[in-house]
Amino acid sequence: MVTISMQKHRILILFPLLFICMTFSVSGWGGAIHAVINEAAAQNVPEEMSAWRAYAPLLAEHGADPDFWKRDDPAEPVRHFIDLEHYGTPPFEIPRNLSPLKNGARREGEAPWAIMDTMERLTEAMREKDWYQAARIAAAIGHYVGDTHQPLHCTVNYDGYQTGNAGIHLRWEVQMPRRIGSAATVTSPEPAVYITNLWNCVNGWIMEAWPLCANILQADNEARWASRNNVESQYYFFQLWEKSQDVFLRQISRAAADLSSVWYTAWVDAGRPEIPPPPRQISSASIHVGRAARSPKEENRKGAIAVLAVIGAAGLIIIISSVFKQRRQNTPPAK
Numbered sequence: 291m292v293t294i295s296m297q298k299h300r301i302l303i304l305f306p307l308l309f310i311c312m313t314f315s316v317s318g319w320g321g322a323i324h325a326v327i328n329e330a331a332a333q334n335v336p337e338e339m340s341a342w343r344a345y346a347p348l349l350a351e352h353g354a355d356p357d358f359w360k361r362d363d364p365a366e367p368v369r370h371f372i373d374l375e376h377y378g379t380p381p382f383e384i385p386r387n388l389s390p391l392k393n394g395a396r397r398e399g400e401a402p403w404a405i406m407d408t409m410e411r412l413t414e415a416m417r418e419k420d421w422y423q424a425a426r427i428a429a430a431i432g433h434y435v436g437d438t439h440q441p442l443h444c445t446v447n448y449d450g451y452q453t454g455n456a457g458i459h460l461r462w463e464v465q466m467p468r469r470i471g472s473a474a475t476v477t478s479p480e481p482a483v484y485i486t487n488l489w490n491c492v493n494g495w496i497m498e499a500w501p502l503c504a505n506i507l508q509a510d511n512e513a514r515w516a517s518r519n520n521v522e523s524q525y526y527f528f529q530l531w532e533k534s535q536d537v538f539l540r541q542i543s544r545a546a547a548d549l550s551s552v553w554y555t556a557w558v559d560a561g562r563p564e565i566p567p568p569p570r571q572i573s574s575a576s577i578h579v580g581r582a583a584r585s586p587k588e589e590n591r592k593g594a595i596a597v598l599a600v601i602g603a604a605g606l607i608i609i610i611s612s613v614f615k616q617r618r619q620n621t622p623p624a625k
């Protein structure tokens with residue numbers, strides 16, 4: 291189970307996040323669940339990376355950010371899902387290299403490729419010791435890893451329309467955990483490991499999540515039958531939780547374990563750099579749009595380099611001109 295100090299952090303974090311969830315309708319695990327996954331993952335990194343645990347509150351706070359980026363960035367929604375049926379029947383063959391689309395985002399979803407791309411950026415930020423940027427990218431990849439463990443993010447029948455379960459997406463991932471409250475926690479995640487082949491690993495998560503859609507849809511059928519089809523009632527949600535909590539709890543615990551492995555792998559590949567205390571705050575803006583939101587430290591460093599370059603160039607001009615002047619003075623006048 292999570293530690294007591296984690297619980298304290300969680301309470302502090304969950305209140306504002308729950309408020310946000312109630313205010314906006316978002317897709318993906320509810321914001322509170324993304325916070326739970328990111329925080330548990332940060333606590334689950336190996337001892338040699340233990341300084342990363344101090345980042346837990348920050349990573350939890352920003353775990354839901356990518357869902358809000360969807361409003362302004364048309365390329366964002368597809369990063370959160372993949373319709374596996376587009377790639378045949380089980381075992382699905384997902385191509386590692388996809389040619390970029392001419393006209394925007396891939397309708398079938400881009401979650402696995404988004405994770406690969408974001409992982410490269412996380413490793414690079416850690417290698418450059420840009421911990422402000424690393425925290426932002428780590429929170430985002432946490433979201434994408436979390437979403438690939440949500441079975442309904444891996445299917446074309448993501449909202450149950452094909453099977454008479456319309457609306458199940460929001461009911462299962464946002465409304466149910468909100469109604470049952472503190473029971474939706476990460477329990478005993480597997481220890482983090484170094485991932486030697488991330489692409490295969492991501493494929494494994496998705497392939498394991500996909501068949502669980504059937505369990506969720508079946509739980510919805512039974513809960514609707516038991517509640518006389520009153521999907522707004524507390525009884526319906528109680529029944530839905532009763533019949534699908536094993537899937538729910540297992541998937542959020544696996545998401546936390548796999549995410550801690552992802553962060554650990556990025557850190558090892560970056561050369562195990564020393565991790566400083568976390569920044570006090572990070573931006574909630576998209577890490578993809580413009581890719582301009584550099585850390586204040588990075589901006590200062592670049593500014594300082596520019597000033598030094600100007601001073602250096604000016605110094606060089608002074609030295610060269612004084613050498614020429616001296617030479618001219620030493621040259622004997624022509625006869």
Ligand SMILES: [Zn+2]
Binds near residue numbers: 317318319356357437
């Ligand atoms: Zn999402």
